[in-house]
Amino acid sequence: MSKFLPAVAVFAALFLVAAKDDPFTFAALDSDASGEVSRAEVERVIRPMFEEIDSDRSGLVTKGEFRSFAMKKMMSGDRPAMMRGKRPKMNFDRNGNMGFQGFADGLWNAQFAPHDADGNGRLDSAEFAKRPK
Ligand SMILES: [Ca+2]
Numbered sequence: 001m002s003k004f005l006p007a008v009a010v011f012a013a014l015f016l017v018a019a020k021d022d023p024f025t026f027a028a029l030d031s032d033a034s035g036e037v038s039r040a041e042v043e044r045v046i047r048p049m050f051e052e053i054d055s056d057r058s059g060l061v062t063k064g065e066f067r068s069f070a071m072k073k074m075m076s077g078d079r080p081a082m083m084r085g086k087r088p089k090m091n092f093d094r095n096g097n098m099g100f101q102g103f104a105d106g107l108w109n110a111q112f113a114p115h116d117a118d119g120n121g122r123l124d125s126a127e128f129a130k131r132p133k
């Protein structure tokens with residue numbers, strides 16, 4: 001029996017988990033099937049996450065809500081797609097609040113815009129594949 005087999009099996013299992021739970025697959029994001037992922041399409045997918053973080057449904061995420069969300073995900077061993085790769089800049093205002101557009105700006109600028117090689121404001125599948133997994 002190859003000593004490499006267990007590592008391969010673990011890798012395959014991780015891949016299956018990621019494929020099942022990751023909302024940031026190209027096919028899931030490209031909701032109009034145009035062959036490119038736009039900022040609007042990313043916003044559609046991250047809106048429910050913003051609403052989950054905004055636990056009091058005020059329409060704004062506070063630093064406290066963000067910390068609680070991050071802690072809950074860490075405790076459950078769940079690593080949201082937005083916490084992979086380059087960490088988004090969290091655009092909290094001076095009162096410690098962040099609206100949805102600030103949230104979307106942070107995520108887009110950290111994880112999508114840097115891979116837009118042709119600068120057209122959208123990621124095609126080749127550009128998207130350059131995102132860290
Ligand atoms: Ca699209």
Ligand SMILES: [Ca+2]
Pocket residue numbers: 116117118119120121122123124127
């Ligand atoms: Ca592009």
